[in-house]
Structure formats: structure tokens, C-alpha cells
Amino acid sequence: MPSSAVLELRRSLLDWYHQFGRDLPWRRNRDPYAIWISEIMLQQTQVKTVIPYYERWLTLFPAIATLATAEQQQVLKAWQGLGYYARARNLHRAAKVIVEQHGATFPQDLAAVLNLPGIGRTTAGGILSAAFNQAVAILDGNVKRVLTRLAAIEVPPSKASKQLWELSENLLDPEQPRDFNQALMDLGATLCTPQNPACLICPWSTHCRAYQFNLQSELPMFETRAPIPHKLIGVAVIWNDEGQILIDRRRQEGLLGGLWEFPGGKVEPGETVEACIQREIQEELGIEVTVGDRLITVDHAYTHFRVTLNVHHCRHVSGAPQPIECDEVRWVTLAEIDQFPFPKANVQIIEALRQASNV
């Protein structure tokens, strides 16, 4: 039997949600497929960023079967710019699993949902509660922050995972799990924000231990983070006599897996950028090039390191390109290149090529 405090927390949060909850595209239907797509896109990604991708995705891939039969390149192209591309690859794989194992219908069983690639505990709870009103708890970034403050947990959230999950489960309203989970996320996104939380208008302020102790600005505590390295990269835009450019498709695993790129690699200590490019192209593609003028320098920050791409025009001299350290190589024209999914840093290179050639 839940305590009266828990009942009061549920009631006050749901009251607030019915007045101030957000109107979001994926809340307008209960189609588990559409909700699944939104949940995956929203992983580590802001609502504002997701909305146009979500709308476009449902036009391109309106049903699970459509997604399952699409080419991976189309899927990655639809994801281009969203980041964390394993999400798109896993979505594609999971769609095939659902077609093969669940008759193209999104499963309603928690264990089956958790078994799908790319779906963890939070995403499973988000889908099952939103689509089917199942009482499955969630613990995303918003909920972690709200609960950390509610209970004044004075260790970084990663050290309190078990406690936070238990809190989320105990608070969850078994009679209105859909609205409750959505409400908890909205509270974190709109009032219980990382900076300057709006405690004065928060429905939970009278129950919040952080507010009670004036700790709301100190919690949650920061996670410790390792400093990120900076890598210098030589990149080649290799031209042939037909005016085509050589691009390669990265391997499925790891950073930017399955995306296309301009070939290149890390500048070794004491090496010039030109020598690096010549060496990398020989090692990765088995061809000889001459390195010409610099096209552009691109600085880009990933999560775990930063890069400076030194991009040079190159001329193909000899040898047929081979996919030695990649999955595929291809000669393309500037007009064709938009069909291929590229990471953001490479899109900047394409834009520079367009400017240079006035297309």
C-alpha cells in the first residue's frame, strides 16, 4: 500500500501535467511504431532537433514493414545529422526482427521489447507506457534529475542508479502509467531544468528535499569526466580524369559506422599533412595519388575527442581503389553525392567543393 506522501506526489504531478503538459507530435497517437521511433530519436537528443526528423521519417517509412525492407543507405540518409548512427542501424535491424518474429506487429511483452536491438530499460518503459499504458518505469536524464533533487541524492546519478530506479518504480502511478511517465519527463524538461529550476511554481516543491535544503542548484552532482584528446587528420578529395571524386563507406562497427566519407587518417608525429594523406590513401585504398592544394580545414568535436581535418585536393595517379580498411569505395560526381549519407564534418567538405566549383 503506497504511503499518503506517494499518493500526494502522484496526484499533484498529474494535476500539473493535465494543465501544463507539452503537446508533442508523438503524443497525438498511440501507434507503438511511431512512439518507438520517437523514443529512439530522443535518446540524448533534444525535442526541438527530433521533431523534423520524426515527421520526415514517418513519411519515408510509414510502417514497420516499410522500414524492414528499406536499404540501409536510405535509413542512414534519413538519419543523417542526428548523430549516434547505431540508433538508425539498430532501428533497421529491429524492424526486421519484428517482421520475422512478431508478424510485423510491435511486441507488448517487456522481455521481447528489451530483446530488440537499441532498446534498453528506459526506452522499453517509455514505449510500453506510452503506447499500451503499461506500468513500466523509466529513468532518463529528466527523471534522474527530478528524482535526484526530490530525494536530495548527494552522489552523481551513476552511483545511485539502483536507488533511482526503485524511486521511479515506487512513484509510478499503476493506474495512469502513461500520463505519469510523460508528466515526470515534462517536469524535468520544463521546470526542474539543469540551470535555474523553477521551484516556485513546481508542484513538488513542498515535497522536494533539495528545495527544502536549498540544494536544487547543486544537484545532481557532476559525473567525473576524462579530458578529451585532439587529433590531426589528413583528408583527401581524390579526383580522376572523368571529374569524379573517390568516397568510401565506413565499416558497420564503431564511429559513424555505415556512413560514407572522404578517405584519410591520423597525422603521425613529425609527419606533414601531405605525407600523411599519401600514406593513408596507399594503406587504405591501395592507390597512388599526388597531393595538391588545401581545400578547407574543418574543426569538429565528437563526444570523446576533437579533430582538425586538413582537407586537400588530390589527383589519382595509379591503381584501382580497393576497400582495404572500409566496406566499399566509389567514384561519384558532385551531382550524385547527395544520395549518400555523410557525417556532418564531411558535409562541410562537400559544401566547400560546391562553392569551389560554383554548383
Place this chain on the structure above:
DNA sequence: AAAGCGTGGAT
């Protein structure tokens, strides 16, 4: 179990 995995926005 700590590290790897993108990008855009806010400060």
C-alpha cells in the same frame, strides 16, 4: 563496468 558513440544549443 567504464568507455565508446554525434550533433546542436545554451551559457
Place this chain on the structure above:
DNA sequence: TATCCAAGCTT
């Protein structure tokens, strides 16, 4: 410019 963080999952 540097840093943090946004509906986390996988290995």
C-alpha cells in the same frame, strides 16, 4: 573558446 548537456544503449 570551453564546457555541459539533451527522452541512453552496447560492449
